[in-house]
Amino acid sequence: MALTVELGVAELAATRFAISPLSETVSALQQLGARDRHPVNLRWLRWAADELARRPLDLTHTWPLIVSDRPNWPEFLVPAPRGSWTSIDDDLAALRRTPASQVRISLRRVFGASPPEPVAALAARPAAGLRVIAGELRAAHDRLIAPHWPRIRAVLDADVIHRAKELAAGGAERLFAGLHPDLRWQDGRLRLEGDRWRAERVVDRGPGGLVLMPVALGTPYVLIKKRTSTQTTVRYPARGVGTLWTAGTRAPAGSAVRLLGPVRAGLLEALRSPATTTDLARALGVTPSAVSQQLRVLRESGLVARERSGRTVLYLTTALGTALIGGS
Numbered sequence: 001m002a003l004t005v006e007l008g009v010a011e012l013a014a015t016r017f018a019i020s021p022l023s024e025t026v027s028a029l030q031q032l033g034a035r036d037r038h039p040v041n042l043r044w045l046r047w048a049a050d051e052l053a054r055r056p057l058d059l060t061h062t063w064p065l066i067v068s069d070r071p072n073w074p075e076f077l078v079p080a081p082r083g084s085w086t087s088i089d090d091d092l093a094a095l096r097r098t099p100a101s102q103v104r105i106s107l108r109r110v111f112g113a114s115p116p117e118p119v120a121a122l123a124a125r126p127a128a129g130l131r132v133i134a135g136e137l138r139a140a141h142d143r144l145i146a147p148h149w150p151r152i153r154a155v156l157d158a159d160v161i162h163r164a165k166e167l168a169a170g171g172a173e174r175l176f177a178g179l180h181p182d183l184r185w186q187d188g189r190l191r192l193e194g195d196r197w198r199a200e201r202v203v204d205r206g207p208g209g210l211v212l213m214p215v216a217l218g219t220p221y222v223l224i225k226k227r228t229s230t231q232t233t234v235r236y237p238a239r240g241v242g243t244l245w246t247a248g249t250r251a252p253a254g255s256a257v258r259l260l261g262p263v264r265a266g267l268l269e270a271l272r273s274p275a276t277t278t279d280l281a282r283a284l285g286v287t288p289s290a291v292s293q294q295l296r297v298l299r300e301s302g303l304v305a306r307e308r309s310g311r312t313v314l315y316l317t318t319a320l321g322t323a324l325i326g327g328s
Contacts, residue, residue: 003192003224004131004201005232007209012172012188014209017160018081022091023235025141026066026078027049027218029059033067037177043245044217048144054170055058055145061129062136064118073105074227076214077133080211084160089250095104097248112258145217150279151244152216159238160313161307179212179236180222190234192224203230207231230307243272259324266302268325 007015010079031041032048045268066073111119112174122129145152167175176185184191190210213235223235260268270280277295281288293316298304307314317325 002194005190005192005210005224006201007188007190009188011079011209015212016209016214017087017163017214018151019156019160020078020081020091020213021086021088021141021145022095022137022151022218023078023086023213023215025137025145027145027235029062029140030066030073030219031217033063034324035067035107036221038218038220038241040242041217041242044148051143055143057136057140061118061122061135062140064116065133068111068116072110073280074103074110075233076103076106078233078235080231081213088145089136092116092138095137096127096130096134098126098130100129122326126308151273151275152276154276154279154312154314155216155238155240155244156214157312158240158307158316161314162239163212175251178243179234182222183236192222194221210234212236216241216244237255240273243307264298265325266323267291267294267298268317271304271317272322272325274307274314276312276314280315 028044028048030047031037037045041317062077065077076095076098079091081091083090088317104123106117107119107123115123155257163175163178173185176183176190182192182194184193186220208231211231212232213233214237215235216238217318218235218237220237222237223233223311225233225235259265266284267280270284277291280295282293284291295304295306297322299306303318303324304315305318307316
């Protein structure tokens with residue numbers, strides 16, 4: 001079985017990447033609800049469970065939409081961002097702007113003609129219901145995502161930088177082949193293959209091309225959400241999520257310490273997951289200028305690379321640096 005998305009030359013040219021805090025929030029809640037749980041998120045899941053046990057969240061209106069016995073969930077909960085980098089306020093404003101007709105169509109597509117009571121209430125009064133849901137999602141973001149957002153954002157930024165290079169080097173075929181093993185690009189069609197999908201062809205993608213969205217706190221699968229309130233989105237597991245919650249949590253290898261010294265070896269270990277100078281300074285308890293001095297030496301030695309994403313400069317270990325501290 002395969003879900004096929006038709007893309008012409010103009011739509012492919014308009015296809016873009018975007019990062020969404022709301023996407024991470026919805027995905028994180030679904031992970032807490034054991035929906036396609038990804039093992040790499042276990043450390044975060046333990047932290048989040050302890051956090052919610054201390055002070056639970058009220059998700060009365062949101063939870064039935066995203067964690068249920070249905071195979072799908074309403075696409076309007078994660079609208080396609082208008083720009084490459086949005087804030088949680090931008091995302092929630094887009095959610096609240098979803099037309100009532102689109103809300104009802106999406107709810108009926110997921111829940112059928114006899115939805116549970118909270119869903120029926122949202123269908124009856126979409127504008128009021130979306131305001132309440134936006135408030136619940138904002139609270140969830142502030143409690144569960146915001147404390148980790150700099151680290152998550154760095155991983156997402158690094159993923160987008162890598163994908164842009166893949167697209168430039170090998171075109172759409174190389175880009176989509178590298179996004180996920182289940183994706184195929186051929187003859188102007190993007191195919192998402194696997195037993196999870198029924199045979200379907202998506203022609204109406206909404207205005208413009210696809211919006212490709214890396215996800216850190218998500219499932220191990222690709223999710224294509226057809227025709228959100230703006231555009232069709234392709235949400236896929238970001239590169240480097242395996243080190244997101246473990247980077248910097250163990251002592252660097254003794255050989256690296258002997259060769260580089262404890263400070264530089266500690267930086268290399270922390271940079272298993274991409275980070276900014278400010279993030280590193282905060283994590284290591286030193287000044288940003290001190291971090292910058294050490295990073296310069298590591299870059300000159302070929303152990304660390306620097307990449308720019310918008311106004312942000314990210315640092316990450318090179319293959320040589322990863323080999324030195326131990327790891328694939």
